Amino acid sequence: MHVVAIFExxxxxxxxxxxxxxDELLMELGGDHPSTGKDELVNAFEKWKDVFWLRQFxxxxxxxxxxxxxxMTVKRAIRxxxxxxxxxxxxxxxxxKNSAEQLSKLFKPLxxxxxxxxxxxxxxxxxxxxxxxxxxxxxxxxxVITGGAxxxxxxxxxxxxxxxxxxKLERVKLFLDSADSRGLFVYLDxx
Amino acid sequence: xxGAKKDNKIQSLAKGxxxxxxxxxxxxxxxxxxxxxxxxxxAMKILDTLEEKExxxxxxxxQLRVSRQQVSKIVKGQENLTLETISRLEEVLGVELILxxxxxxxxxKVSPAFKKKKGTAPIKRG
Numbered sequence: 340m341h342v343v344a345i346f347e348x349x350x351x352x353x354x355x356x357x358x359x360x361x362d363e364l365l366m367e368l369g370g371d372h373p374s375t376g377k378d379e380l381v382n383a384f385e386k387w388k389d390v391f392w393l394r395q396f397x398x399x400x401x402x403x404x405x406x407x408x409x410x411m412t413v414k415r416a417i418r419x420x421x422x423x424x425x426x427x428x429x430x431x432x433x434x435x436k437n438s439a440e441q442l443s444k445l446f447k448p449l450x451x452x453x454x455x456x457x458x459x460x461x462x463x464x465x466x467x468x469x470x471x472x473x474x475x476x477x478x479x480x481x482x483v484i485t486g487g488a489x490x491x492x493x494x495x496x497x498x499x500x501x502x503x504x505x506x507k508l509e510r511v512k513l514f515l516d517s518a519d520s521r522g523l524f525v526y527l528d529x530x
Numbered sequence: 531x532x533g534a535k536k537d538n539k540i541q542s543l544a545k546g547x548x549x550x551x552x553x554x555x556x557x558x559x560x561x562x563x564x565x566x567x568x569x570x571x572x573a574m575k576i577l578d579t580l581e582e583k584e585x586x587x588x589x590x591x592x593q594l595r596v597s598r599q600q601v602s603k604i605v606k607g608q609e610n611l612t613l614e615t616i617s618r619l620e621e622v623l624g625v626e627l628i629l630x631x632x633x634x635x636x637x638x639k640v641s642p643a644f645k646k647k648k649g650t651a652p653i654k655r656g
Contacts, residue, residue, distance in 0.1 A: 354540060355550050380552045388559065388566075390573040390607030414574060421570055421607075425563065428556045481540040515539070 340514050355380040355484040356511050379507075383473060383487025387424035393417045396489060400498070403491035407470070420489065423471055446475055446482060449495075474504050476511055485511045565610060572616070572627050573607030579623045593622040 340359055355378040377385070386392050397404055397413045404411050470491055475484045485507045488500055495501040559566060580590060591601040594615075603609050604619075611619075620627050 354544055355552070378550045378552070380550055381555060384552060384555060388606075388608065390570050391577065391602070391605045394574070394577055414578075417574060418570070421567075425559070428552075429560070432553065432556065478540055483540065515543075 340511070352481045353484070354481060356486075356507075358507075358510075378484075379486045380473070380484050384424060384428060386487070387427075387471060387489075388421055390417060390421075393420055400491055403498070407491045419469065420471065423469055427471055427473075446477065449474075472504075474508055476508060476515070478515055483511060483515070562610075566608060568628075569609055569611060570607035572611065572619075573605050575625065575627055576619065576623065577605055579625050583623070585623075590622065594618055 340356060357376075357378040394413060394417060397416045401413065404413070404416055470489050471487070472490045473484055473487045475482045486504045488504050490501060492498055492501070495505055576590075579585075580587065587601045587605065588598055591598045594601070604611065604615075616627055
């Protein structure tokens with residue numbers, strides 16, 4: 340596993356994970372994540388702009404889509420996702436140029452209603468994203484992005500692709516955690 | 531471990547690793563947003579048509595005489611398609627993917643056989 344900088348010079352506190360092709364521990368934890376050789380921020384962005392991938396996704400989870408918004412169609416969902424991905428990453432660029440304090444406003448702790456049984460801060464900031472999510476670990480003042488997903492259901496354990504994001508978070512936590520450096524980790528959701 | 535030490539740890543882990551190329555990717559897509567949206571809409575139409583006609587991407591590639599990889603790129607919705615490619619796609623798929631200004635709003639020519647005469651029932655096609 341590698342940790343790569345996102346903004347090396349402009350902002351030194353934002354990172355992304357690049358999983359190894361055969362991360363045995365990730366697979367042991369239940370992950371089935373084929374590495375693309377790209378870090379997770381790139382992976383998320385590329386998925387959210389890939390019409391074929393999005394179509395497959397929304398067709399698979401069509402019922403969840405209709406439960407989310409009964410008037411939504413697959414076609415409209417694809418359009419809205421690609422448009423939102425643009426706006427999402429525009430905001431990331433804009434906000435990450437600012438101080439760590441601004442960065443802390445970009446992320447918010449995962450809601451404990453989303454995942455039971457894990458220690459979280461219970462702050463809740465107002466979200467403005469429809470269904471796009473980037474997940475990160477807060478480590479000191481740094482944020483390490485571990486993955487991204489389209490979240491149509493309330494809980495993360497309800498769907499395999501969301502459960503995978505929890506596994507990835509846990510995997511990166513284990514990576515960063517060591518006998519002499521245990522610290523508070525917070526699972527974060529990008530606003 | 532203090533916050534500063536944690537930050538240092540992350541910095542040292544990232545040291546030596548190639549920086550994420552995401553910003554270049556984002557910048558490229560930002561600068562080409564308009565045509566990428568059109569490419570996206572064309573890709574959606576192609577995929578709908580393939581499903582409708584029960585046609586595979588491999589079959590489409592064969593019809594277009596291009597590689598499977600090229601079709602895969604087209605349906606991702608991120609290709610800067612030439613007019614020639616669009617025309618060939620339209621021909622193979624039997625659908626219109628784009629309409630020019632000359633075509634939009636142009637009244638369709640109706641065959642005299644289908645014109646309804648006042649006071650009479652429409653002529654049924656034999």
